[in-house]
Amino acid sequence: GAGVSQSPSNKVTEKGKDVELRCDPISGHTALYWYRQSLGQGLEFLIYFQGNSAPDKSGLPSDRFSAERTGGSVSTLTIQRTQQEDSAVYLCASSLLWNTEAFFGQGTRLTVV
C-alpha cells in the first residue's frame, strides 16, 4: 500500500493476556518507530528499528514489552500479561532513512479490560 498500515485497528483484551500489534511500513523504508499515545502520558517514543536491528529501545516501559522486525519490513510489538495502564493508541511510523521524514500509520487502539 501507499502508507503505513497497522493492524488491528482496534483490540480489546482481558487483563493478563498477551497481545501482538502489527506494523507494515512503507515499502523501502529502512527506519521504523513505535510510539504510544495515552491520555495520561501523551505521545511517547517506544522503540526504533534500523533494518532489523533496534539501536534504541529506551522507551519500552517494562520487560513485558518487546518488538521485532523481520526482513527489514514488518514489525510486531508484543505486550505480555497486559495491564489496564497499557490501554492506549499504539502508533507506528516509518522513514526512508533514519534522518528523513517519518510517516505515521493510523494506530491500533488497545483497550485492556
Added chain:
Amino acid sequence: AQSVTQLGSHVSVSEGALVLLRCNYSSSVPPYLFWYVQYPNQGLQLLLKYTTGATLVKGINGFEAEFKKSETSFHLTKPSAHMSDAAEYFCAVTPGGATNKLIFGTGTLLAVQP
C-alpha cells in the same frame, strides 16, 4: 535532555482569525523541530519542519513557523483559520545522533468557531 513545552492545551479561534500555537523547546544541541497535526481517529501528519537554514519555515495548509534560537521557540501560525483546521497539533524535537526519534509536546487542541 531535549524537551518540548506547548503552552495551552486548548485554543479556540474564530473562522478567519489568526492562529497562534506556542512551542518552546529545550535542547543542548541544535535541534530539529517539527509540527504535526492529528485529525480525529487518524495518525499524525507532518505540517512542517526546521532543520537548518532559513528560520521561517512554510508548511502545508497555509501554516508556517519561525525558529527563534534566542527565545528557544518554534511557534506555529496561520493568518486565517478555516473550519477544517480544527485538530490537535503537536510540536516535536529530535535529539539528534543516530536516531530520529521524536520527543513530543503534550499537544494543543485547536477549535475553530464559525
